[in-house]
Amino acid sequence: MQSEAPPVLQYKDMLRWKKGFCTCVSDYWDSRKASSREDYLRMEPSEKYLFKYKGIYFYPDYLHIPNQELCPRGLKNRRLKVIYVSRNPKDVLVSFFHFSKTVITLEEIPDFNIFMERFLAGKVHSSSWLDHVRGWYDHRDEFSIFFLTYEEMIKDLRGVVLRICDFLGKELSEDDLDAVVKKATFENMKKDPRANYETMPGDLLEKDKGHFLRKGIYFYTDYVTPESIDSLEEFEIRDSDVFLITYPKSGTVWTQNILSLIFHEGHRDETEDIHVIDRVPWLEYNLNKLDYANRPSPRLFTTHLPYYLVPRGLKNKRVKVIYVARNPKDVLVSYFHFSKTVITPDNPPDFSIFMERFLAGEVLSSSWLDHVRGWYDHRDDFNILFLTYEEMKKDLRGAVLRICNFLGKELSEDDLDPVVKKATFENMKKDPRANYETRPGVPLEEKKCFLRKGTVGDWKNTMTVAQNERFEEVLKEKMKDLPFNYIWDNEEAI
Numbered sequence: 001m002q003s004e005a006p007p008v009l010q011y012k013d014m015l016r017w018k019k020g021f022c023t024c025v026s027d028y029w030d031s032r033k034a035s036s037r038e039d040y041l042r043m044e045p046s047e048k049y050l051f052k053y054k055g056i057y058f059y060p061d062y063l064h065i066p067n068q069e070l071c072p073r074g075l076k077n078r079r080l081k082v083i084y085v086s087r088n089p090k091d092v093l094v095s096f097f098h099f100s101k102t103v104i105t106l107e108e109i110p111d112f113n114i115f116m117e118r119f120l121a122g123k124v125h126s127s128s129w130l131d132h133v134r135g136w137y138d139h140r141d142e143f144s145i146f147f148l149t150y151e152e153m154i155k156d157l158r159g160v161v162l163r164i165c166d167f168l169g170k171e172l173s174e175d176d177l178d179a180v181v182k183k184a185t186f187e188n189m190k191k192d193p194r195a196n197y198e199t200m201p202g203d204l205l206e207k208d209k210g211h212f213l214r215k216g217i218y219f220y221t222d223y224v225t226p227e228s229i230d231s232l233e234e235f236e237i238r239d240s241d242v243f244l245i246t247y248p249k250s251g252t253v254w255t256q257n258i259l260s261l262i263f264h265e266g267h268r269d270e271t272e273d274i275h276v277i278d279r280v281p282w283l284e285y286n287l288n289k290l291d292y293a294n295r296p297s298p299r300l301f302t303t304h305l306p307y308y309l310v311p312r313g314l315k316n317k318r319v320k321v322i323y324v325a326r327n328p329k330d331v332l333v334s335y336f337h338f339s340k341t342v343i344t345p346d347n348p349p350d351f352s353i354f355m356e357r358f359l360a361g362e363v364l365s366s367s368w369l370d371h372v373r374g375w376y377d378h379r380d381d382f383n384i385l386f387l388t389y390e391e392m393k394k395d396l397r398g399a400v401l402r403i404c405n406f407l408g409k410e411l412s413e414d415d416l417d418p419v420v421k422k423a424t425f426e427n428m429k430k431d432p433r434a435n436y437e438t439r440p441g442v443p444l445e446e447k448k449c450f451l452r453k454g455t456v457g458d459w460k461n462t463m464t465v466a467q468n469e470r471f472e473e474v475l476k477e478k479m480k481d482l483p484f485n486y487i488w489d490n491e492e493a494i
Contacts, residue, residue, distance in 0.1 A: 146164070328475060
């Protein structure tokens with residue numbers, strides 16, 4: 001097994017991936033749900049949260065095979081095929097902790113340190129990780145068994161598929177193999193209801209914790225529904241539309257204000273008292289119930305949607321799309337403070353816990369990396385301008401000119417000056433049209449501000465050395481081919 005710590009990804013549950021993965025190999029075109037293809041061994045319900053049998057803790061309603069002693073005796077006939085998947089126990093621990101907060105039948109332990117001690121003591125479902133892994137490995141000669149690691153599957157999915165097929169005696173054509181590998185990626189599994197466990201029994205998973213999951217992305221439950229998100233695919237697009245795309249806390253409100261100032265003279269000269277949330281409204285969160293279909297052109301929209309959930313018409317290459325990215329460390333810190341400002345039932349009290357949720361994509365809008373990479377990798381599908389928060393901080397006037405040039409908007413020097421002046425963070429915080437102080441329906445803590453610092457490199461005031469190393473361990477290697485050189489060296493950016 002590899003000792004190297006693997007990347008943390010959304011939907012990290014090893015068992016879930018293995019089940020969906022084996023389903024693809026066996027019969028990838030079958031439309032039945034993956035959860036019905038490989039049934040769990042069942043037991044009669046118990047009144048206890050977990051019960052213990054032969055030293056192993058089990059769910060009252062569902063049973064995983066815990067070790068070689070309790071599996072069916074017939075598995076030792078050496079003809080049955082057994083695939084054992086293991087994973088770096090540190091990532092198992094973190095994933096298990098977050099999983100325990102989503103399953104109703106599990107006792108929710110809010111403190112990570114307490115959960116870690118229980119995990120190390122084997123006082124969790126399936127008991128000791130070490131005993132489980134060692135038990136199967138020490139008794140490997142009693143079974144026809146194939147060992148895999150989660151890390152190997154992340155590193156070389158195609159190679160692992162071929163190894164599994166060879167072990168199972170399954171021959172796939174190149175076309176079939178390509179389909180298996182494509183459908184078994186995390187990105188595609190997250191969007192596949194047959195494989196992503198969204199259809200688990202309603203009494204098992206907690207559905208109402210402020211967010212809901214749709215096609216791999218978390219949304220606020222108070223403002224949208226799964227049906228409204230699905231309907232956006234057919235949203236009617238005009239060639240003159242302009243879309244601002246961001247991951248949360250990446251300069252969204254700032255760029256909304258810039259677009260308002262560029263397009264509306266009444267915003268520049270303060271003769272109109274219309275807020276940016278109405279000038280550049282949210283596509284998915286129509287907070288003010290605006291009539292988007294009858295808005296005059298050019299319409300301006302804001303969204304946090306990933307590339308695969310935006311209206312289909314955006315790919316006509318005539319609609320203008322502006323994507324603003326930001327150093328993910330600063331996004332993380334800003335997001336943490338924002339989560340303590342917005343009143344939800346899931347406010348994380350501890351930064352370390354929030355960081356792990358962020359790295360796992362278990363926050364509103366899900367994975368930062370998936371969002372940025374998705375839009376960048378599919379940039380040729382759109383008429384898109386990429387900007388960074390850091391570029392805007394370094395040269396705001398230059399950024400405004402780039403936006404104007406991309407949009408085909410010519411501003412005189414007299415018009416450009418007030419755009420730049422009113423778009424500074426200091427002036428925005430004082431402008432009620434731009435600071436979201438009167439946003440409808442957003443439950444903020446009393447005397448808390450929507451806009452906080454608006455600086456570059458603030459993560460250094462919050463993250464410890466160990467947290468920074470953990471963050472880079474997860475993301476840095478995966479971002480080498482992205483063109484955002486500001487990410488890991490703020491000093492060079494400013």
